[in-house]
Amino acid sequence: MAYTPHTTSYYAASANPSPERPPLNGNHETDVCIIGAGYTGISTALFLLEHGFKVTVLEAAKVGFGASGRNGGQIVNSYSRDIDAVERSVGAQQARLIGDMAFEGGRIIRERIAKYNIQCDLKDGGVFAAFNKKQMGHLQAQKALWERYGHTQLELLDAQRIREVVNTDRYVGGMLDMSSGHIHPLNLVLGEAAAVESLGGIIHEQSKVIRIDQGERPVVHTEQGQVKADYVVVAGNAYLGNLVPQLAAKSMPCGTQVVTTEPLDPELASSLLPQDYCVEDCNYLLDYYRLSADKRLIFGGGVVYGARDPANIESLVRPNLEKTFPQLKGVKIDYAWTGNFLLTLSRLPQVGRIGNNIYYSQGCSGHGVTYTHLAGKLLAEALRGQAERFDAFAGLPHYPFPGGRLMRIPFTAMGAWYYNLRDKLGV
Numbered sequence: 358m359a360y361t362p363h364t365t366s367y368y369a370a371s372a373n374p375s376p377e378r379p380p381l382n383g384n385h386e387t388d389v390c391i392i393g394a395g396y397t398g399i400s401t402a403l404f405l406l407e408h409g410f411k412v413t414v415l416e417a418a419k420v421g422f423g424a425s426g427r428n429g430g431q432i433v434n435s436y437s438r439d440i441d442a443v444e445r446s447v448g449a450q451q452a453r454l455i456g457d458m459a460f461e462g463g464r465i466i467r468e469r470i471a472k473y474n475i476q477c478d479l480k481d482g483g484v485f486a487a488f489n490k491k492q493m494g495h496l497q498a499q500k501a502l503w504e505r506y507g508h509t510q511l512e513l514l515d516a517q518r519i520r521e522v523v524n525t526d527r528y529v530g531g532m533l534d535m536s537s538g539h540i541h542p543l544n545l546v547l548g549e550a551a552a553v554e555s556l557g558g559i560i561h562e563q564s565k566v567i568r569i570d571q572g573e574r575p576v577v578h579t580e581q582g583q584v585k586a587d588y589v590v591v592a593g594n595a596y597l598g599n600l601v602p603q604l605a606a607k608s609m610p611c612g613t614q615v616v617t618t619e620p621l622d623p624e625l626a627s628s629l630l631p632q633d634y635c636v637e638d639c640n641y642l643l644d645y646y647r648l649s650a651d652k653r654l655i656f657g658g659g660v661v662y663g664a665r666d667p668a669n670i671e672s673l674v675r676p677n678l679e680k681t682f683p684q685l686k687g688v689k690i691d692y693a694w695t696g697n698f699l700l701t702l703s704r705l706p707q708v709g710r711i712g713n714n715i716y717y718s719q720g721c722s723g724h725g726v727t728y729t730h731l732a733g734k735l736l737a738e739a740l741r742g743q744a745e746r747f748d749a750f751a752g753l754p755h756y757p758f759p760g761g762r763l764m765r766i767p768f769t770a771m772g773a774w775y776y777n778l779r780d781k782l783g784v
């Protein structure tokens with residue numbers, strides 16, 4: 358069978374040592390079989406193991422092969438659509454439950470890092486940057502909304518103050534969230550996987566699931582083996598393909614690109630982001646950036662609907678990098694890669710059960726570092742018979758993308774183009 362390594366990225370090049378895990382071979386039994394070793398799968402495994410379950414994780418490639426090992430590393434609170442959108446689409450009690458969980462993922466990440474001593478360069482502080490008054494107005498409303506749900510580590514930044522944290526003249530203001538922050542994303546998931554194994558969990562890499570037989574005890578098949586389990590958790594997200602067709606119908610894989618510069622002169626690096634906060638802007642098609650521990654600028658953006666691999670990643674990202682920091686014109690890019698996230702029409706996570714014993718969580722639509730850690734806790738709670746918080750997400754309505762299989766990509770790209778134009782015009 359072909360061996361699938363990590364994508365060529367700065368994160369893979371600077372990953373902490375991690376063992377090769379053997380593929381699944383032969384017939385096995387367990388309490389819970391998890392498909393996918395990204396944050397969703399590994400976080401679920403860890404919560405379950407902490408509560409005495411036997412767990413086997415099957416990963417098609419390597420731990421952190423998907424978005425969890427490729428992302429911008431930004432710990433962003435709440436969801437890709439904010440709590441106000443949830444309040445508008447579901448009843449008060451369900452919205453209250455989901456709102457109350459909007460800041461839990463970041464806490465889980467910090468607890469995991471402390472408890473299992475994970476070396477992943479955690480830094481506190483993240484900034485939302487506004488290009489115009491309209492976006493600034495949204496940030497003011499967001500601050501009031503988040504404060505209503507008990508999150509108070511927020512500061513609005515005026516034009517002068519934002520320049521003290523981001524050395525560019527592109528923004529009219531922003532909002533600093535001190536419970537946001539950034540991590541080396543691949544090292545986070547590798548550290549969590551080591552924690553899974555320290556508690557007796559089993560992870561098989563190079564073990565693509567090709568079929569799930571539903572039943573009283575479902576059976577999960579790979580090319581060379583099978584696992585019979587009481588429960589299955591599907592955590593393949595944008596890399597799942599058509600393994601579970603009913604999930605694929607209401608979600609769409611999308612690509613986003615990341616580049617990493619050569620290490621910058623330390624003075625230049627700290628002149629760009631003096632407090633070492635991470636930044637994402639408020640555009641619909643947003644850019645996100647931060648410094649690495651070895652003082653490179655990691656800059657992401659350039660969404661591609663339908664997740665085709667772009668021919669030239671650098672050309673999609675460099676223009677906005679240089680517009681943001683003209684000081685870096687012509688800077689050498691050492692790494693450029695693409696990664697897929699899973700978009701839903703509502704941009705809220707797609708969560709639920711198939712029959713009694715197959716559970717899933719996917720589709721956090723761009724902001725998933727925190728939500729996926731929360732998802733692990735919710736899935737584990739549900740399997741332990743406490744499903745109230747899981748069901749709050751499972752009850753969110755989801756619809757297919759307009760345009761059907763053939764036209765949904767151009768239709769969605771057109772919608773994004775429209776919102777992007779509005780961002781540019783500030784209307």
Ligand SMILES: Cc1cc2nc3c(=O)[nH]c(=O)nc-3n(C[C@H](O)[C@H](O)[C@H](O)COP(=O)(O)OP(=O)(O)OC[C@H]3O[C@@H](n4cnc5c(N)ncnc54)[C@H](O)[C@@H]3O)c2cc1C
Nearest residue numbers: 393395396397417423424425428429431566593696725726
């Ligand atoms: C480039 C990029 C930048 C991003 N930046 C940020 C950010 O800064 N902040 C933020 O909050 N969010 C960000 N996100 C989103 C975030 O990374 C994701 O929401 C999150 O990592 C999803 O985790 P996951 O475990 O659900 O999926 P993934 O990490 O994609 O993991 C799914 C895993 O399942 C495996 N798999 C799939 N099918 C099978 C199968 N049949 N058998 C076995 N294994 C299978 C895959 O190989 C993969 O390893 C970004 C995403 C990308 C792509």
